[in-house]
Amino acid sequence: MSSNTDFEPKIIAFVCNWCTYAGADLTGTSRLKYATNVKIVRFPCTGRIDFLLLLKSFAQGADGVIVSGCHPNDCHYTSGNFHARRRWIAFRSVLDLMGVDIRRIQYSWVSAAEGSKWADLVNNTVADIRALGPYAEYQKVADYLEKEGYNEEA
Amino acid sequence: MSKIGVFICHCGENISATVDVERVAREIGGMEGVAHAIDYKYMCSDPGQTFIKEAVKKYGLDGVVVGACSPRMHEPTFRRACAEAGLNPYLCEMANLREHCSWVHEKSEETTEKAIDLVKMLVEKVKKNKPLDSIKVPVTKKALVIGGGIAGIQASLDIANTGHKVILVERDPSIGGHMSQLSETFPTLDCSQCILTPRMVEVAQHPNIKLYTYAELESLEGFIGNFKAKIRLKAKSVNYSTCTGCGACIQKCPVKKIPSEFNAGLGTRTAIYVPFPQAVPNKPVIDRVNCNYYKRGACKICEKTCQVGSIEWDKEDEIITEEVGAVVLATGFDVKGTDFFPEYGYGQYKDVLTGLQFERLASASGPTFGEIRRPSDGAVPKKIVFIACAGSRDPAKGIPYCSKICCMYTAKHAMLYQHKVHDGESTVFYMDIRAGGKNYEEFVRRAIEEDTVNYVRGRVARVYEKNGKLIVKGVDTLLGGEQVEIEADMVVLATAGVANCGSEQLAQKLHVSYDPYHFFAEAHPKLKPVETNTAGIYLAGACQAPKDIPETVGMASGAAVKVAALFSNDELVREPVVAVVNRLAPPLYSTCVGCFMCETACPYNAIEHEEIKGRDGSLIRNSARVNQGLCQGCGTCVAFCRSKSIDIQGYTNEQVYAEVMSLLND
């Protein structure tokens, strides 16, 4: 683990527009600081977040992923987060069965009022992923042949 | 190849202080498909917007990315600018360089690199954006106001006076709310009833207002401009069209010992009752929980008394449906009871009161006709202690916020007490005196200086009863932490203002957000204080946070203007962020195979079955179709679709895929 001190994890956050995106906005308005490693992709709702996007993130070199939306009962669309929660239960189970490292996906509920929770979530996740090290295991698989294919396509 | 224009904002120094904006513009300018990239001090300013408009024309841009603040702030601004320059507004996206980057990171290489990545991500997204047309929906020009306190009354009157219909729903048998319970109001000490009741009557008589008392919202479906509200009219057991409101039934009702809600439990009422003499409507309802007939099957004295035969024993709750275009939430607040305070006796001491109970004691229409008397023995208290911040500003009690009105009403209570009991002695224990407001500070000074109220800065640790007195043990923190012990005859707790009971359930029915204390959440703490995150639903008064009467009335008028503005057009333009099921050329017609998983997933019942038929009329396949009027654009269906046959405009699979890829492909 000592070799990971220089390692800057790449983390993508998939968040819903109404709660977590707004919560992260509040983190900004409150001028709370957090690590630069996380980049946010905005979705209308956690219900929109396709599990394939999470897989593609790891394939493309992400070391960790954050998925966050509204707390139960707070969904702007009533139940998108409940659907998402179920999908995540199943997805975690599939990944774990296949031996994918599910510690690298951090799920969370961050409301529009929880600016400081967002900062903590980012900082904690960055620390966790840093401790886990780069997700070389998955990226090694991704690099094989896949690069060729990608270039061809491009 | 795309021709995308990128505009990086300094936001004064808000972004440029930590992000090297020039480098961002330079590097993005080198990206494939980017035709033009600049940075400027204030992109949202008039000259800033002009830069965008000119660039759209000059370079023939087919996409715009503005790297500035949160899209939740200025997306509409920049999209409008693009539209004015002739570019489809949905080809404009924002990269959040302020809230998600410059404000949360220190100035560093990494911060600038993150900013570049964020802009890149949106450039890649915009490349996949498609021009979209706004969806136009008709607006039902009728408003629903929930809650008939001063906020609901004011909002209803203001909307009604613009010429639009209003439906006002009140849970209790009368409108009036907490304001009708108050004795006098700060800072002028004018009688609350005197200023409120004329407005209550105006509501009842207004041709544009339909009042439903003793009614609650059952459910709300639909969306801005097109809500469908189901309202439960609770059975009053009295026929209002024949009842004359003579009150004979009330006189004769044998069940007389029910604690009166209006008097905050200090007085009693009958089972058939009008909450207070000035009630609107001034006709009784039967409280079925306490009525002898409903409890035991016998009595019916009121029926015998009623000369017009208005009692309806078998009346059942009725549910009506109203179509409305906007909703104003004005459900108000509640105060904690004395039983919330273990240290002040768990509510077991009769002479420990809440501020609201003291209002009733001080009110001329109250149980003691305005004389301050102890509930326990009816004696006039000679020594009275007021405890401010009872529960409020106390994280240990789960109420870290300031209830805002207590400092003022406590000063008023002490003043009223001194006016009524000339030889009385009053003490106020306070944490800070918060008297911000026109003539407020002067009012408190008057209490202290003219009415000689003894203000002690400190907390009260304990109140207990001994020999008919209430022993108040506190501390005076201004005099070196001296312990203070007062033998009082009455203690009044300025208990915390909290969200009204049922507010959480109501919020969930309406799909509006609420804060950790169950107060409804405004869309923006400063700039959108009366809107909620749900379009078409507005807030008025203390259901958003504790507030005093002037502020409540101001907010109610604000909400009314929002509703009037919405109703000023026949059609409402909606964002085209909706789901679409693909349609293809024959023989495929659509890749949708009609498993209808999306149908169970949709929270809005927006998925319809469509039979795709060939030229000969034979059924080719069943496919899903989205009702664009009902779809709210959550996209849950999209993530469920195995064959990717359904997609959501504005967040298409191609767009989000491109975003994710751009973040990782170096």
Added chain:
Amino acid sequence: MKIGFYPGCSLTGSSREYNESVVAVAKALDIELIEINDWNCCGATAAHAMNEELSLSLPARIMAMAEKQGLTEVVVPCAACYNRLKVTQHELEDDTKRSRVIDILKMPYQGSSRIINVLQLLEMYGAENIKAKITRPFAHKVACYYGCLLVRPHSILKFDRVEDPQSMDTMIKMVGGTTLDWAFKTECCGAGFSVSRTDLVAKLSGNILKDAADRGAEALIVACPMCQSNLDMRRGAINKTLETPSDIPVIYITQAIGLALGLSAQELGLKRHFVTVEL
């Protein structure tokens, strides 16, 4: 009915009568108390303020010993010990603290034993039995004094109401007594200054006694050796602070119950008090 038993040092020294009455009442109610082997001090005295690791390790060892003996429930009559054990159990829910303490103890600790005080013991396992076995109703008007350690901090102990507890009152009413509604149930008796500032102890304990006396209490009922010794042993000093000297006896809840069950003053250790008990 078998249950673990941690007497602690007070019960073997200054509060022997508490021990005697707990054991006698348990026996009368067919509860078998199994003393924890080789138990040690809970650290209630100085340790908990001076050294965090020590303050957690001492009670943790007691509970680890209990676990080793397979005791799933342990009754701790002394309120101070009860408080220390409960607080430690709570603190050790934290993984880092727990592993540190296990490291110090060199023994496994799960935190699985349930720690209960005497009132809980009587409530859970004795109530029905007590009702059936009352031979001499405890027909006295008494003031139940809980002190601070039994109910605070409420967030951890989760026992009874913090400002106006009721469990002892319920128990006394069950054996035929009447209880005062009074204000000093959880006021401080001054035990923290028991040695260093006896003048303060006298004043604080005096306030308690005075209110009980004013309201006509025949006795004070306690469940804490510290409270008992302050109110009883220091009565001389206390009386100097009071206008009217008080001769109200201070007895343990187990003694009151024991009397109702017909146990003798001798068995219950009632002769050991400084203020004569004639009930």
Added chain:
Amino acid sequence: MKKLRERAAELLSQGVVSLVLGYEEGTKRPRPLFCRNSVNAEKLIFDSRCIHNLAVYITKKELVGKERFAVTAPISTLRSIMQLFVENQLNEEKLLVLTVDLNGELREFTTFDEIAAYVAQFELKRGEREQELLSKIEGMTREERWKFWMEEMSHCFKCYACRSACPLCYCSKCVVEVNRPQWINPWPAPLANMEWHINRAMHMVGRCTACGACGDACPIGIPIDLITRKMMEDMAPEFGYIPGQPAKQGNALSTWKLDDREQFIR
């Protein structure tokens, strides 16, 4: 078996159905028989070796909605048929389902409810092979599982036989054929293989009835049926359904409960 042949011949000759989908003897094991006349009905067999899941054919556009046909279905096929009903893929009026019960009696079903009542008697259990392999996998650490599957997947050459054999893979355009964006590359490569199988498992959550057809179809014997089977077993208690008993209450993934587990959510 005799009764089945007689009934099939009867159905065909009377014109009740125009096709009976069943099994006949093959070179090594029984193979599907598309029986369109009563003479051919003599070839029909039905025994424990008939495991080919014929439900895979009944959603084909050549059959669906055009004619009324019968299908002979052992218990695993019945489960697939039920799930297809749940997913609105079948028309009760155009389908007749035949099976032979444990007593050798011929049973006929025309509705979902009739099948459901019959299938309810049978509990879905792991077979010896599944038990052995799954307990081996369950005993592995995460790293071992990853290695195990990577090794297995490295043989996959993306023939998509698993997809073709599965009665529930009836999409007219599979996600690997979607190219805007190209979520999963269609050719064989370690990543594309892994993504395909994870994707297949996710698409099967709450739907798979563990007929095992995908595993049987795999030409190189990757135990891919275990992935969807294990998911079915694990998710059933989680989402409150009975494995192998599809119910018309909406798909497990597109419904939810307020108290769904969420301790993994921070």
